[in-house]
Amino acid sequence: MNPETKTPLVRLAKREAMEPWKAWCIRIGSILLALVLGGLLIAALGKNPLAAYGTILDGSLGRASALRQTAKIAIPLLGTALAIAPCFKMRFWNIGAEGQITAGAIAASYFALFWVDKVPSALLLVIMGLSGALAGGLWALIPAFFKARWNTNETLFTLMMNYIIIGVVRWLQGGPWEGRPGSQIIPQFDSAACLPKVFGVHCGWIIVLILVVFIYIYMRYTKHGYEIAVIGDSVNTARYAGMNVGRVIMRTMFLSGAISGLVGFIVASGADNTLHDGVAAGVGFTAITVAWLAQLNPFAMIAISGMLAILSKGADTLHTRMDVPASISDIITGMLLFCMLGCEFFINYRLIFRGGKSSPEAPDGKEAVKHA
């Protein structure tokens, strides 16, 4: 009786811990792999991959104006990733940032359109920002309430909420807020309702960078952040420690929605200077991958959202200069996400090949205790 014959070719075991530098090597390796795959695609189109990547870098960072465009793409991405981080830390799968951005943008636009001649510009912008945050927060509170009360599936709920609010914008566009009749377009905001520019980019970037620090501190050093971390780890332990889990879920979702709503205000007021149904433009979804890949670390989110913004802006340049369809940026982004998502496996698990060194038996006798 030889038990070896039943051992499969490859077995898996959870890794105890991996040195951080090794983990980062694997992550960087996965990014390089994605870039190589993207390069193969470009080569298959008959273009020079190196030249193409050069064009992407040049087109996104080469000139000050390009850099500003790239920053403009990165701002909402980063802001929304920050909004999502507390929810994901709590294992609440909020994929409704898209809708929360839109809700915030609607509220901000209301004041931009109808209060512009009533209050001075600075006050108007503050009102717009606050109302955007409030609207985003309330929009996020709806699924959170049902989750806390009836454990309604939040993934599907938040997803549906996106399309409901986007539909509302379409209605506003073609109805009550329509500018020139028949245009299906809401008029441009008065300049008093537009975010001022700092270094050539609307000052949303300052708000978002402040948010980076805020979320970092909030998650690490506050009582709220502590509650979120405990609930994300074990709801039982949270109850044992006397936490009101339902209330924390609702509060965290309100905060998350509020930040998304603020991003909505920034996009509408700073970048678009109007409201349209594409105000979120998929940012809510892409930001989820940004937050996840950054391991919910706000500073890592800066790097990842920057990287995706470079790809996105650079691909536009690639389109104009080398006649490669601009959607290549989505493809390379997708490959990047796949590789980075997949690589975490090699950080968390160990592969044991048959005939190789067998794994050390449970070091603390855990296994034995569990089954004895």
Add this chain to the structure above:
Amino acid sequence: METVCAIEMRNITKRFGSVTANDHINFRLNRGEILALLGENGSGKTTLMNMLSGIYFPDEGEIFVNGKPVSIRSPKDAYDNGIGMIHQHYKLVDVFTAAENIVLGLHESGRLDIKAVNEKVRAICEKYGFDIDPTQKIYDMSVSQKQTVEIVKVLYRGADILILDEPTAVLTPQETEKLFSILRSMKADGKAIVIITHKLHEVMELSDRVAVLRKGASIGTVATCETSPQALTDMMVGHAVTLNIQRPQYEHPEKRLELQGITCFDAEGVKKLDDVSFTAMGGEILGIAGIAGSGQKELLEAIAGLYPVASGSIRYSPAGREPSDLVGKTPMQIKKAGVAMAFVPEDRLGMGLVGSMGMTGNMMLRSWRKGKGAFVNSRDPNELARQVWKELDVVTPSTEFPVRRMSGGNVQKVLVGREIASAPSVLMTAYAVRGLDINTSYTIYNLLTEQKMKGVAVIFVGEDLDVLLELCDRILVLCGGKVSGVVDGRTASKEEIGLLMTRVGGKEAE
């Protein structure tokens, strides 16, 4: 009648790392008999049977089924040899009917004819007197019906050797009676049955022979009609071992916690605590002994405010303060009043610790709400973490190292250390030394004794009777959610407690 051997296991050894769960065990099961496999928790009963059901593979030894050597590598191999095991945790799909669960995983050819399956299931039910409807959904079933489905599943696959792991643990007395009569009718049908148990009265009532395991070794097999509960208890617990745990006497014990008629029900309406009354004194360690699942967990949680109390009162008299009733208070209020609980669950984490955080983060779990403002005070917990780290010799690279990655003993030190550090006036621990080595266990015993000498009322739920007898001042024995006796730790004998635990004691023993 001639006995036909159904299963024989020779010299079976199974090790998990450094722990030997089964040490050269010989085991024999005949056709047409019910054999009880008796032993305390951790004596290796389930491990031994899992090698028959294909969950584990023995490190050494041979298995014979019907006299032929076999190799059982998977549950499927076990079924092919006619062996079926009903585990403690049922494996059923909630939204499927009984019949769908019964045929799940069978790779018979042809399309699934659920009507034929229903008929076949009904036939089996009729034959042995089972009371289930094959078209009923599992989520609509009681625990005992689910167990019946598991048994029918095994029979449907043609098993004639049945192993039941603690089948009565979740059943009411009436359901138990029904199960037993079914098992007897299966025995009459020529099936061979093993029931894993540690309840002596069931052994006496049901079995033909008893095999006793203790600490992974086979102690012996006896015919039930030739033995007595007393003799079986002696075989099961062995002779008392001297451990030399310090047990100083505290001078001024005072009433701290007084429970009156506490009764609790679980979510399914099963009575978990039945009219439990006792007093815990400041300055003593009150041991709680009992077979696993006798209500220990529920008792501690009820005191801590985590388990709903149906009736009864818990009068709490902290030193120098007004007494109050803990029933109806929130866990937070009870904790603030000075009642600490260190419960080490089977998976060690889960309740009371945050696996992904380090020692500091876990120390914070008791103090996170303290202080004004939005920020948590991490300085005090960090100091506390360092203190626990140093005083209890926790092996960890830093106070930020996630406790999930620590070894079991160290996790427990963190948990117990934190609860002690909160300077409680009642300290409850459950299974605090579960899976720990000797030295670490002694560290924990000394910590508890230290608390006792400070006047704290310590409640210690333990598994090892030797430890309870040497550590505790008084020992309360739980059996089936009832208090079956309270004995003095200094004078009681191991046998006395053993009998109380298995209910053969109480009035009958006198």
Add this chain to the structure above:
Amino acid sequence: MPDFVQLFIALVVAAITYGTPLLFGTLGEILTEKSGNLNLGVEGIMFMGGALGLGGVFYYEKAVSVPNGILAVLIGMVCAFIAGAIASLIFSFITITLRANQNVTGLALAIFGTGIGQFAGEYMRIQEGGYISISNELKVFFINSPFPQALQDLPYVGNILFGNSIFFYLGILLAVAMFLYFGRSRSGLHLRAVGESPATADAAGISVTRYKYLATVIGGGISAIGGMVYITTIAGCVWNHEGLSGVGWLAVALVIFCLWRPLNAIWGSVLFGALMILYLRLALPFIPTQLYKILPYVVTVIVLIFSSMRNNKEKQPPASLGLSYFREDR
């Protein structure tokens, strides 16, 4: 025939036309979710199916002198299916084998798939110089009913029952087949067990990994056919990513709406199709037309809330939906 009856018939026929792509998208996602995998990449999968299915038919027509209509339909379906299957294979590999988070991977697939779809559409346009389209002779095989004209001319019911494109009838067949598969076959029982409780299925000797892979890959392929159906029947056989955008998300909503049951998907998709086009046909006073379009999502949310409030065990998502399975986690 009175006017309002004619209007009603026209509405139902249009609803079926718009519902058919949804039907495929939904059926595919039901199959996927029954195995416990929540693939949020349907939007991307349908984009890929639309672009590559169209491409397959276009290049087939270009390659042969006398194209066969039935073969063209088949080629479109096969190309779309393969595209969706490959996309789902990527998803399966990352979530099942590499155990990454399903939500995040699904969203990444949505981004990747829409990128591939648009890329392929644009690339073909650049290559061929101008919009690529299928000839009118071939289009009819995609759009017209497979039934004889006499049946379609039956009063009242003729057009509704027999006047739809072949894809609607294929979708119904598929839904019935899936219903029988889930409810009557051994393999379907095993698949549902995998989605409900992988640990139980594993203990019963069912290969959890194999079932999850097969269900997800085949489900993705079916969803992708929906994208191809949209492009060939609604978008007029021209690549039109704006029209297609949102259909995949609607399919995800429809899966919830029909409570993971294939037969419900038939009338559910027609209902959702009606809600998509109602604003064109039925202008009610006081109700803005644009708000019709959010109705599918609103009713889905209501269904979701009610099913969680009533906690009816039969109307819940597969119990392990969205979770990856690792045997040693038990």
